[in-house]
Amino acid sequence: xxxxxxxxxxxxxxxxxxxxxxxxxxxxxxxxxxxxxxxxxxxxxxxxxxxxxxxxxxxxxxxxxxxxxxxxxxxxxxxxxxxxxxxxxxxxxxxxxxxxxxxxxxxxxxxxxxxxxxxxxxxxxxxxxxxxxxxxxxxxxxxxxxxxxxxxxxxxxxxxxxxxxxxxxxxxxxxxxxxxxxxxxxxxxxxxxxxxxxxxxxxxxxxxxxxxxxxxxxxxxxxxxxxxxxxxxxxxxxxxxxxxxxxxxxxxxxxxxxxxxxxxxxxxxxxxxxxxxxxxxxxxxxxxxxxxxxxxxxxxxxxxxxxxxxxxxxxxxxxxxxxxxxxxxxxxxxxxxxxxxxxxxxxxxxxxxxxxxxxxxxxxxxxxxxxxxxxxxxxxxxxxxxxxxxxxxxxxxxxxxxxxxxxxxxxxxxxxxxxxxxxxxxxxxxxxxxxxxxxxx
Numbered sequence: 001x002x003x004x005x006x007x008x009x010x011x012x013x014x015x016x017x018x019x020x021x022x023x024x025x026x027x028x029x030x031x032x033x034x035x036x037x038x039x040x041x042x043x044x045x046x047x048x049x050x051x052x053x054x055x056x057x058x059x060x061x062x063x064x065x066x067x068x069x070x071x072x073x074x075x076x077x078x079x080x081x082x083x084x085x086x087x088x089x090x091x092x093x094x095x096x097x098x099x100x101x102x103x104x105x106x107x108x109x110x111x112x113x114x115x116x117x118x119x120x121x122x123x124x125x126x127x128x129x130x131x132x133x134x135x136x137x138x139x140x141x142x143x144x145x146x147x148x149x150x151x152x153x154x155x156x157x158x159x160x161x162x163x164x165x166x167x168x169x170x171x172x173x174x175x176x177x178x179x180x181x182x183x184x185x186x187x188x189x190x191x192x193x194x195x196x197x198x199x200x201x202x203x204x205x206x207x208x209x210x211x212x213x214x215x216x217x218x219x220x221x222x223x224x225x226x227x228x229x230x231x232x233x234x235x236x237x238x239x240x241x242x243x244x245x246x247x248x249x250x251x252x253x254x255x256x257x258x259x260x261x262x263x264x265x266x267x268x269x270x271x272x273x274x275x276x277x278x279x280x281x282x283x284x285x286x287x288x289x290x291x292x293x294x295x296x297x298x299x300x301x302x303x304x305x306x307x308x309x310x311x312x313x314x315x316x317x318x319x320x321x322x323x324x325x326x327x328x329x330x331x332x333x334x335x336x337x338x339x340x341x342x343x344x345x346x347x348x349x350x351x352x353x354x355x356x357x358x359x360x361x362x363x364x365x366x367x368x369x370x371x372x373x374x375x376x377x378x379x380x381x382x383x384x385x386x387x388x389x390x391x392x393x394x395x396x397x398x399x400x401x402x403x404x405x406x407x408x409x410x411x412x413x414x415x416x417x418x419x420x421x422x423x424x425x426x427x428x429x430x431x432x433x434x435x436x437x438x439x440x441x
Contacts, residue, residue, distance in 0.1 A: 012207045013138040013215065017147055019193045020131045021154040023083060026186045027124050028158035029165075030094050031059065033182060034117070035259050036166040037175040044175070045101065049263075051110060053391025056259055058114050060387060062121025064380025070126035071373025072231070078199040079134045082126050087190040089123035091183055098180035128357075128376055133369040136361050137200045138215065142303055144361050145311070149295015149354035156288025156350060159258055160281040234367045235374055237426040238419075243363075244378025246315075246416035247356055250349065251382030252409040253322060256402060257283055257346045259383075260390055265339070268399045282339050286347035294318075294351030298358055308423040311359045315352040319414035322348040323407040330403040349410075359422045371426055382409070 034041075038052045074082040097116045104112055128151075135147050162182075169178035198204040201215050234240065261283050294314055301310035322345055329341025357372065364371030386409075393402040 011211050012204055013201065013211065016134065016138055016197060016204075017150070019189070019197055020134060021151055022189050023087065023127050023131070023193075024151045024154040025158040026189060027090070027127050028155045029162050029182055030090060030120065030186070031124070032159050032162040032258065033094070033166050033179050034059075034097070035263075036163050037170065037179060038263070039167075040170050040175045045109065046106075047110070049395045050391055053387055053395075055113055055117050057384065057387045057391075059117040059121040060255070060380050060383040062118040063125050064121075064377055064384055066122045066125035067129060067373040067377040067380065068235075068370065070122075071129035071369040074126055074130035074133060074369045075367070079130045080194065080197045080199055082130050083197070084190055084194040086123045086126045086130075087186060087193070090120055091186045091190070093117070093120035093123060094179060094183040094186075098176045098183070101176055125373075129369045129372040132357055132361055132364075132372040134199070136365075136368045140214065141362070142299060145298035145302060145354035145358035146295040148357035148361075149291045149293070149298065152291035152295070152350060152353040152357075153288045156284045156286075156291055159284035160288060162284075163281055231367060231370055234364070234426040235370060237363070239363050239421055239424060240360075240371055240374050240426050242416055242419045243356070243359060244375045246413045246420065247375050247379040248382040248385075249409040249413035249416065250315075250319065250352065250356075251379040252386040253326070253345075253349050253406045253413075254379070255383040255386050256390055256406045257287075257342060257349065259387070260394060260402075261342055261346075263394065264342075264399055265335075268397075282343040283346040286343035287350035290347030290349070290351040291353050295354035297351070298354040302358065306423065307359070307362050308421055311355045311362070311422045312417045312420060314355045315417050316414055318348045318351045319410050319417075323410040326403045326407045326410065330400050359420065362422045363424065363426045365425050367426065 034052075034055060038047075041047055042049065042052065070082070070086070093116045097113060097120075100109060100112050100116065131151060132148070135144060135151075139147055165182060166175070166178050169181065173181070201207045201212055298311060298314050301313050304310060305313070325341055325345040325348060329338050329345055332338040332341055356375065360372045360375045361368045389405065390402045393399065
C-alpha cells in the first residue's frame with residue numbers, strides 16, 4: 001500500500017492537533033513565566049508592582065493589536081510557515097529577557113524588557129487564529145468545539161505548570177536561568193512542526209484516502225485566501241463584533257485569574273512564594289479541565305440543538321456562575337477556600353472557550369483565521385483595559401474591588417451571547433452551509 005492509501009493507527013489530523021496543543025502549552029508557559037518571576041524581579045531589579053503591570057500590559061498590547069494582521073498573514077502565508085516564524089520570534093524574546101539583566105540595569109533594562117515583552121506579544125498573536133484555521137481544514141465541523149476546548153486545555157496545563165516550575169527553579173538557579181531553561185523546548189517543537197506540519201490534509205503525503213474521505217467536505221470547502229473587499233464585510237459583521245465584545249468582557253476575568261492569582265495569594269492571603277507557586281496551580285488546572293469538558297459539552301449541544309442554540313448554552317450558564325464565584329472567593333474567610341473558589345471560577349470561565357472558538361469558525365467559514373483574530377483582539381483588549389486597573393487596585397490593596405469589577409464583566413459577557421447568532425455566516429444574510437458529514441470522527 002502507498003502512504004496515501006494506507007490507513008493510519010493515529011489519524012494525521014490528531015498528530016497535527018498534537019503540534020498545536022504543544023504550541024498552546026508552550027505559549028502559556030512563556031507568557032506566565034514573567035508573572036511568577038515578578039516575585040524576585042521586584043526586589044532584585046528594584047521594580048515596582050506598577051512596572052510589572054506595564055510589562056504585562058505591553059505584552060497584551062502587542063498580542064492584542066497584532067491579532068488581525070497575524071490572522072490575515074496566516075491566511076496568506078499559510079499556517080505551516082506562519083507558526084514556525086512566530087515560534088522563533090517568541091523564543092528569541094524569552095531568551096533575551098533572561099539575558100538582558102546581565103548587560104543592563106535601571107531604566108535602560110526596563111525599556112529593553114518592555115520591547116522584548118512587546119515582541120513576545122506580537123510573535124504569539126498568530127498562534128490561536130492560525131490554529132483555528134488549521135482545525136477548520138483538518139477536522140469535521142462537529143469536532144471544532146472539541147479540538148478548541150482541548151487546545152485551551154493545553155493552555156491551562158501550561159499555565160498550571162508555570163508557577164511551581166518557575167518558583168522551584170528560581171530558588172535554585174535564579175529567575176533569569178529559570179526563564180531561559182523553560183524556553184528551550186520551544187525550539188524542538190518549531191523544528192518538528194516546520195518538517196511535519198501542513199496547511200491542509202491534501203498537502204500531507206501521509207494522509208490516507210480513508211482520512212481524506214472523512215475530511216473531504218471540510219477540506220474542499222475551505223478557502224483562506226478571500227479577497228480584501230470580502231474580508232472587510234466579514235470583519236464588520238454584527239455577529240463578529242458582538243462575539244468580540246463578549247470575549248472582551250470575559251477576558252477581564254481571564255487576565256485577572258491567570259495573571260494575578262499568584263500575587264493575590266502572596267499579598268492578600270499571605271502564603272509564601274513557594275507555597276503560592278504550588279497553590280497557584282489550582283486555578284489553571286481547573287481551567288484546563290473546564291476547557292476540555294466545555295469542548296465536549298459544546299460539541300454535543302451543537303449536534304443536538306444546532307449552532308445557534310447549541311453554542312450559546314454553555315456561556316449563558318457558566319458566565320453568571322463565574323460572577324458569583326468571584327465574589328465568594330474573595331470574601332472567603334479561610335484562605336484555602338479562597339483558592340478553591342478561584343479554581344472553580346477559572347474553570348467556569350474556560351469552559352466557554354470551545355463555544356467561543358467554534359462560533360468564530362462557524363460564522364467565519366473560510367475566513368476563520370481573520371474572524372478568530374477579531375474575536376481574540378476583543379479578548380485581549382479586555383486584558384489591555386483590565387491589567388492597569390488590576391495593577392492599580394492591587395497595588396493599593398484593593399483586591400476586592402478588582403474582583404467586583406470582574407463580576408460585572410462576567411455578567412456583561414453572558415448577556416452579549418443573547419445577540420449572537422452562530423447560524424449566520426459573517427458577511428452574509430443566509431445561514432452558512434453545514435458540513436454534511438457530521439457523523440464523521
